[in-house]
Amino acid sequence: MFCPLCGSSAKTVFTIKQAPIADCSECSHRFYKATHCANTVTQIFDDNYFTGGGAGYSDYASEKEMLIERGRMYAKKLAGITHPGRILDVGAACGFLLKGFVDAGWNGIGIEPNRSMAAMARSEVGLNVLPGTLENAQFEERFDLISMIQVVGHLFDPAMAFRRAHDLLNDEGLLLIETWDRTSISARIFGKRWHEYSPPSVVQWFSAKGLSDFLSHIGFERLAGGRPAKWISGGHAASLLKYKLGNKRIFDLIPEDMMIPYPAEDLFWAVYRKRS
Numbered sequence: 001m002f003c004p005l006c007g008s009s010a011k012t013v014f015t016i017k018q019a020p021i022a023d024c025s026e027c028s029h030r031f032y033k034a035t036h037c038a039n040t041v042t043q044i045f046d047d048n049y050f051t052g053g054g055a056g057y058s059d060y061a062s063e064k065e066m067l068i069e070r071g072r073m074y075a076k077k078l079a080g081i082t083h084p085g086r087i088l089d090v091g092a093a094c095g096f097l098l099k100g101f102v103d104a105g106w107n108g109i110g111i112e113p114n115r116s117m118a119a120m121a122r123s124e125v126g127l128n129v130l131p132g133t134l135e136n137a138q139f140e141e142r143f144d145l146i147s148m149i150q151v152v153g154h155l156f157d158p159a160m161a162f163r164r165a166h167d168l169l170n171d172e173g174l175l176l177i178e179t180w181d182r183t184s185i186s187a188r189i190f191g192k193r194w195h196e197y198s199p200p201s202v203v204q205w206f207s208a209k210g211l212s213d214f215l216s217h218i219g220f221e222r223l224a225g226g227r228p229a230k231w232i233s234g235g236h237a238a239s240l241l242k243y244k245l246g247n248k249r250i251f252d253l254i255p256e257d258m259m260i261p262y263p264a265e266d267l268f269w270a271v272y273r274k275r276s
């Protein structure tokens, strides 16, 4: 078995629902050796993934405002690095994140393996999201920014996808990634019960260093990065606070539908520039 990033040898460290999870001997990448191809990607991210709960989303559309806000938040982070230009959002779903970038002055398109989601982006959000995967789609243009927000864990061939992103960027174009950190404290404490170990929808688990090392190897330089905030609803926050601190009535004053940020210990983001 070989690492899908660097090609070094790898060995199984544990199994989840009979799926062998392996560690690279060289680059610290962890992965499930997905045997599926692009067609299977469409099946994994079927309509049930976005509405069925479990490893996917309980109701993706209800996270609309939060995702738009996340797009705006990243656009703001990038404002100190570049001017808005042409963006390709990978794994765009129904285009909410992309809308956040568009609100901040970017223009561009998305790509999404789920056809219903891509259609919804066009009909309800008014954005052009093409059905397909980054690895297989044909583009007539180059981009100033490629965003992969909570996407790279799903890539069946991450090395190929990152190389493709490099090809599709203009010189000095940016690659923005947000993903889960397999070296985080939560991942270490929970071990194989960490919530992100859910093959076959999630098949790659990166460390910030391993990802940067690989991207540097194929022609990117890291410009900035950190830990994004996760957003939870007031109702969810109130129940967490009651659980931790006791059933105090003051927690009932938190509006149910208010979205509250809290720092995510097991997520990281980073932006890389294509070296010309």
Ligand SMILES: [Zn+2]
Residues within 6 Å of the ligand: 003, 004, 005, 006, 007, 008, 024, 025, 026, 027, 028, 029
């Ligand atoms: Zn490796």
